[in-house]
Amino acid sequence: MKDEEVPTTATRRLNKYRDLEGEAGQSExxxxxxxxxxxxxxxxxxxxxxxxxxxxxxxxxxxEVTAELVRLVSDRCIxxxxxxxxxxxxxxxxxxxxxxxxxxxxxxxxxTEEGRGSIRWVxxxxxxx
Numbered sequence: 001m002k003d004e005e006v007p008t009t010a011t012r013r014l015n016k017y018r019d020l021e022g023e024a025g026q027s028e029x030x031x032x033x034x035x036x037x038x039x040x041x042x043x044x045x046x047x048x049x050x051x052x053x054x055x056x057x058x059x060x061x062x063x064e065v066t067a068e069l070v071r072l073v074s075d076r077c078i079x080x081x082x083x084x085x086x087x088x089x090x091x092x093x094x095x096x097x098x099x100x101x102x103x104x105x106x107x108x109x110x111x112t113e114e115g116r117g118s119i120r121w122v123x124x125x126x127x128x129x
Contacts (some may be wrong), residue, residue, distance in 0.1 A: 045120065052124050053077045056084025065090055072107065075116060081123045082106075098122070 046052075057080050060066065066083055068091050073079040082090045094107040100122055101109060109115030 046124050049120055049124060053080050056080050059084045073110060078116060078119060085123055
C-alpha cells in the first residue's frame with residue numbers, strides 16, 4: 001500500500017465544518033473540543049454530525065485501510081468519519097485505549113449505541129485530526 005495523502009489540517013477541516021454550520025471563526029479549536037466533551041453521553045447523534053460526515057466523505061479513498069474499516073465498523077457514517085480523521089492510522093486507533101474515551105478501545109465501544117455515540121462525539125469534537 002502506498003503512502004496516503006497528508007490529511008487535511010485540523011484548522012482547515014474545522015473551518016469547513018464551521019462554514020457549513022455558519023460558525024466560521026467564532027471559537028478556537030481547543031474551545032471547540034471542550035464544549036462537547038462534557039456532553040459525550042448526552043446525545044447519540046451530535047448536532048452537525050451529518051454535515052461533518054458529508055465533509056469527510058469527499059476524502060474517502062478505496063484502499064486496504066478503508067476496506068478493513070468497512071469490515072470492522074458497521075455504521076457507515078462512523079466509518080467515513082474515522083477514515084477522514086485518522087487516515088492510515090484508522091484501524092490502529094480502533095484498538096488503542098483512548099484517554100478521552102476513559103481508556104476504552106473504540107472497537108469495543110462500537111458494540112453499543114451509547115459507545116457509538118461517544119465515538120461520534122470524540123470524532124466531531126477533536127481539533128487535532
